Amino acid sequence: MLAWLAAAAAVALWLLLLAALAVATRNPDVVPVPPTDELAAHSPAIVDLITGHWRLCDEATSATLLDLAARGAVRIEEIGPELSLVRLRRDPGDLKPYERLVYDHVRSLAVDGVVATGALAEGSRNLDRWWKSFRKKVIAEARAQGLSQPRWSRAHAVLLTAAAAIPALAVAVAMTLSDEKHDGGLGAGVVTFGVLVMLMGRLNGERGTRRGAEAAGQWLGVREHLAGTGRFAEQPAASVTIWGRHLAYAAALGLAPRAVTSLPVSVPADDRRAWSDYGGMWHVVNVRYPRRLLWAREPLPMLFYALVAGFFTGFWTWIVLLVLSAVDLWPDALVYPGALALGAAAAGVPLVYAIIDLSGKAGVEGQIVRLRRFQVGKKGDDDPKYAYWCAIDEGRAREVKAYGIGADMWSSLSEGQRVRAHVGRKLGWIDAIEVVGRSRLQGAATYDDTGEQRIDAPENLGEIRIFDTRQE
Amino acid sequence: MITLIVAVVAVLLAFAAVSLYNGLVRKRGAVDNAWAQVDVQLKRRHDLIPNLVETVKGYASHERQALEAVVAARSQAVNAQTPRDQAAAENALSGALKSLFALAEAYPDLKASRNFSELQEELSATENRIAYSRQYYNDAVLTYNNAIQTVPANIIAGMTGFAAREYFQAPGEERGPVQVRF
Numbered sequence: 001m002l003a004w005l006a007a008a009a010a011v012a013l014w015l016l017l018l019a020a021l022a023v024a025t026r027n028p029d030v031v032p033v034p035p036t037d038e039l040a041a042h043s044p045a046i047v048d049l050i051t052g053h054w055r056l057c058d059e060a061t062s063a064t065l066l067d068l069a070a071r072g073a074v075r076i077e078e079i080g081p082e083l084s085l086v087r088l089r090r091d092p093g094d095l096k097p098y099e100r101l102v103y104d105h106v107r108s109l110a111v112d113g114v115v116a117t118g119a120l121a122e123g124s125r126n127l128d129r130w131w132k133s134f135r136k137k138v139i140a141e142a143r144a145q146g147l148s149q150p151r152w153s154r155a156h157a158v159l160l161t162a163a164a165a166i167p168a169l170a171v172a173v174a175m176t177l178s179d180e181k182h183d184g185g186l187g188a189g190v191v192t193f194g195v196l197v198m199l200m201g202r203l204n205g206e207r208g209t210r211r212g213a214e215a216a217g218q219w220l221g222v223r224e225h226l227a228g229t230g231r232f233a234e235q236p237a238a239s240v241t242i243w244g245r246h247l248a249y250a251a252a253l254g255l256a257p258r259a260v261t262s263l264p265v266s267v268p269a270d271d272r273r274a275w276s277d278y279g280g281m282w283h284v285v286n287v288r289y290p291r292r293l294l295w296a297r298e299p300l301p302m303l304f305y306a307l308v309a310g311f312f313t314g315f316w317t318w319i320v321l322l323v324l325s326a327v328d329l330w331p332d333a334l335v336y337p338g339a340l341a342l343g344a345a346a347a348g349v350p351l352v353y354a355i356i357d358l359s360g361k362a363g364v365e366g367q368i369v370r371l372r373r374f375q376v377g378k379k380g381d382d383d384p385k386y387a388y389w390c391a392i393d394e395g396r397a398r399e400v401k402a403y404g405i406g407a408d409m410w411s412s413l414s415e416g417q418r419v420r421a422h423v424g425r426k427l428g429w430i431d432a433i434e435v436v437g438r439s440r441l442q443g444a445a446t447y448d449d450t451g452e453q454r455i456d457a458p459e460n461l462g463e464i465r466i467f468d469t470r471q472e
Numbered sequence: 473m474i475t476l477i478v479a480v481v482a483v484l485l486a487f488a489a490v491s492l493y494n495g496l497v498r499k500r501g502a503v504d505n506a507w508a509q510v511d512v513q514l515k516r517r518h519d520l521i522p523n524l525v526e527t528v529k530g531y532a533s534h535e536r537q538a539l540e541a542v543v544a545a546r547s548q549a550v551n552a553q554t555p556r557d558q559a560a561a562e563n564a565l566s567g568a569l570k571s572l573f574a575l576a577e578a579y580p581d582l583k584a585s586r587n588f589s590e591l592q593e594e595l596s597a598t599e600n601r602i603a604y605s606r607q608y609y610n611d612a613v614l615t616y617n618n619a620i621q622t623v624p625a626n627i628i629a630g631m632t633g634f635a636a637r638e639y640f641q642a643p644g645e646e647r648g649p650v651q652v653r654f
Contacts, residue, residue, distance in 0.1 A: 079601055080509045080608040081502075087597065114600050283607055398611060 003174035010167035014196060017163055022203055025151045027053060028213035032220035035228065039245065040218055042145070043067060044252035045098055045138045050147055050216040051223070051253060054206040056135050061265035063252035064102045065120075066237065068092065070245040074106060076117070078238035084117040084262060086110075098137035101130070102265060109277075116282040117237060119275035121264040122415075131266050139206060147212035151204050160200045168193035223253040232256040237263050271372055276393040278367035278418075286399040287370050287391040294350060295428040296387060296404025299357040302427060306350035314343025357424030361431055364421045366394035370402060371415055390430060392421065405430040414439055492628045499616040503637050506609035507555070510640060513602045514549070514562065517595065521546045521569075524591045528572060531582035538575050542568045555609075560642035562602070569595065606640045613637045 030051075042050075044063035049056050065086070069076045073092035077085045088110055095103055109115040109123060142148035152160070172189025176182050208216065226232060232243075232250035237259040240247045250256040269275075274285045290296070297305075318339035324330035330338070370391040375384050388410040391402035403423055409430065413419070416439030422432045525539055545568040549561035573592065576582050583589070617636045620629035628634075 077597075077601060079513075079605045080506055083604065083608050085601065085604060087600075112600060114604075116604065281603060281607065284611075398614070 003170075003177045007167065007170035007174040010170040011192070011196075014160075014163055014167045018160060018200060018203070021152075021156055021160065025156070025207060027208045028210055030208070030213050030216040030220065032217050032224065034221055035224035036218070036221040037225050038218070039222060039249060040215060042147075042215065042219070043096065043099070043141075044245075044248045045134075046142050046145070046147065047219050047249060048252040049138055049142055049206070050208060050212050051219050054148055054208050054212070056138055057254075058266050059251055059254065059260050060138065061102055061131075061134060062237075062260040062263040063248050064099055065106065065263050065265055066240050066251050066256075066259060067245060067248035068095075068099060068103060068106075069237075069240045070243075070248050073103060076238045076240055078236055082118075084236065084238050086115050086117055086120070086263075088113045096137070096141060098134050098141070101134050101137065105130075105265065111277050111280060111282060114282075116275060117262050118264070118273075118284065119277070119282045121267050121269040122275050123269075127266065127268055134266065142206075142212070146209055147215055148206050149209055151207045152200070157200075161197060164193055164196040164200070167196065219249075219253065222249065223255065226250045226253065226255055233258060235259055269370075271370065274369040274391065274393070276367055276369045278369075278393045279395045284398065285369050285391075285393045288399060288401050289372070289374070289389055290401055290428070292376070292387060292404070294353060294426075295401070296389065297427045298404075298429050299354040299424055299427055302350050302354040303358075306347045306354060309350065310343045310347025313346035314339045317342040353426040357427050357429065361422035362425045364392055364394060364403075364423045365436070366392040366419070368413060368415050368417050368419055369393045369400070371410060371413055372402070373407075373410065390421075390433075392419065401428060403428045403430045405433070409433055488624075489628055492625045493632060496616075496619060496625060496629055496632075496634050499612075499619050500634065503609070503612045503616045506605070506612040507640075509605040510602065510609050513598055513605050514558070517565075517598045517602065518546055518550055520591060520595055520598065521565075524569075524572075524588075524595065527585065527588050527591060528576065528582060531585065531588075532575065532579050535575055538568070538572050542572050544568075555638040555640040556642065559606075559640050563642050566599070610639050610641065613639050 044067045045056070045060040048060035048063060065074070066076075068074050069086075071092070072089055073095075075087045075089050077087060079085055086106055088107060092099075092103060105123065105125070106115060106120070109119055139148060168189045171192040172185040175188035176185030179185065226246060226249065232247065232255040235243065235247060235250075235256055235258060237247075239259070243250075247256060247259060251260050272287050272289075274287050275282050276285045277283075318335065321330050321335045321338050325332045325335050368390060370389065372389045372391075373386040374389070376387045377385050386407070388405050388407050389402040390405045390410065390413065391400050393400060403421070404427075413433070413435070417435050418437030420434045420436050421430050423430050521542060525542060528535070528539060542565070545561065545565040549558065549565045552558040552561040576588065576592075619625050620634045620636060
């Protein structure tokens with residue numbers, strides 16, 4: 001018992017040390033200066049980081065694109081109320097790494113140097129990796145400018161890790177003494193050590209420096225000034241032609257939601273509204289995923305399901321009609337015909353569809369615009385089942401129905417590929433598919449360059465609010 | 473009681489009719505708006521052409537046939553009345569401009585002219601914008617035309633004079649993705 005008390009005390013002391021260090025390393029207070037129109041030399045992405053409690057938001061990518069437009073690397077043109085274009089203008093020369101990432105994304109999507117703003121969410125990149133890469137590049141620059149630093153310095157990390165060994169040892173001893181077999185101590189110690197180190201890691205993140213806090217205060221003054229001048233909330237992205245870098249900074253400071261949402265650079269592509277460049281020009285394709293009662297089904301199993309459905313419908317109808325005829329609500333002579341008719345009706349449509357699809361497939365040629373899988377059945381299932389979908393833009397309609405496809409075929413495809421498929425037109429099942437052209441989006445030089453993660457910049461989980469005494 | 477039921481049904485029908493009518497007005501407004509966007513881009517293109525012709529004249533004045541073809545095509549495009557005529561005239565203008573740019577290849581001084589290259593770039597950008605605004609307009613027309621032809625909106629449309637709109641496409645052109653190459 002005494003050993004356990006000692007172990008608990010050791011853990012409590014370690015937690016106290018962690019809390020004390022957390023308080024000591026909290027973000028510095030940011031004091032906004034009076035409204036000012038003086039723009040410092042920081043980029044909008046850096047501004048987004050330091051004015052958002054050193055936590056980068058999605059807006060940073062849109063703000064970066066607006067900044068590129070303001071500096072002439074691209075042009076944003078409004079073509080319709082809901083349609084704007086991003087046009088590549090000239091080689092922008094030296095760009096910061098995260099600006100290059102955004103620029104290359106736009107360039108990889110551009111057809112004849114142009115991409116519709118809505119299509120910025122498209123592409124074959126791994127969005128998570130892309131965003132991590134963007135974030136780390138921004139943080140690297142913020143650290144280089146002395147505006148940001150990791151919460152735990154090397155000394156903090158060593159101290160906390162070394163100190164964690166003490167409660168871990170205490171737990172190990174306590175467990176060894178209380179365990180009759182005396183063999184659980186080592187495991188308990190290792191687990192305790194792991195949990196404490198993990199807790200330390202969870203509290204890590206980016207924090208501001210004194211210089212960063214001063215810069216943030218300056219930018220909050222700019223925010224006040226911009227909030228009172230440009231009505232940026234209503235400005236479209238194309239108004240960057242008029243407002244220049246002010247719009248980019250307004251976006252980074254959360255003042256230009258309309259411009260930001262119209263530039264979905266780091267937003268996942270919509271399942272139901274795809275942008276396709278099939279035919280040489282970006283256009284919207286609405287994708288439907290019909291209910292799978294008579295769609296996205298393999299014809300052969302459908303034959304079987306149809307017969308089973310017909311049998312059970314007929315059987316239960318027969319039972320019901322028998323009961324009804326017993327109480328003189330249904331003529332005896334029509335019990336069998338009635339059951340047969342309903343059974344045939346239930347089986348008829350799927351049976352005919354399956355036979356039609358088995359007797360011949362239609363050829364479909366176009367570009368894959370969506371590859372999705374959705375779970376079918378219960379959500380919490382241990383062994384979840386999925387329905388696999390493939391939507392192909394044939395360049396003929398603004399709305400397409402996604403086809404069902406087998407898991408093996410599905411996993412070998414990627415969006416943007418030009419394909420030729422054999423499809424059952426009635427049951428919407430892809431029987432065979434051949435790739436006739438690779439995805440244009442995979443061709444960009446640095447498009448897949450999202451793997452280099454040189455700096456350690458763990459996700460900032462925010463301040464520990466119970467220790468944060470600042471006024472929001 | 474019957475009177476009450478009839479009154480309720482009449483009120484519901486009136487609400488439905490107003491709602492359908494308003495929906496059609498919004499869709500028609502979207503078509504007009506989309507056409508305005510097309511028109512802006514077309515006017516921009518038409519305004520650029522005289523400058524282009526003057527620039528080419530300075531270096532290749534004896535290429536009269538090509539220059540006159542561009543001027544005539546522009547004149548037709550400016551005077552076109554309906555979207556269909558406009559589309560045909562714009563296609564002819566694009567063809568004439570392509571011929572003119574092909575001719576420019578034979579004149580190194582013209583090609584090297586900054587004014588010419590800027591005009592060419594601007595025309596190319598305008599062409600691209602026209603293609604997108606045309607796609608946007610045609611989508612708006614498709615939505616509107618579908619709306620006025622489907623039951624029950626077609627009844628309201630017939631009673632209140634909503635007429636189908638023309639697509640911005642020349643006779644023989646198929647709807648669908650537009651190839652943009654200039």
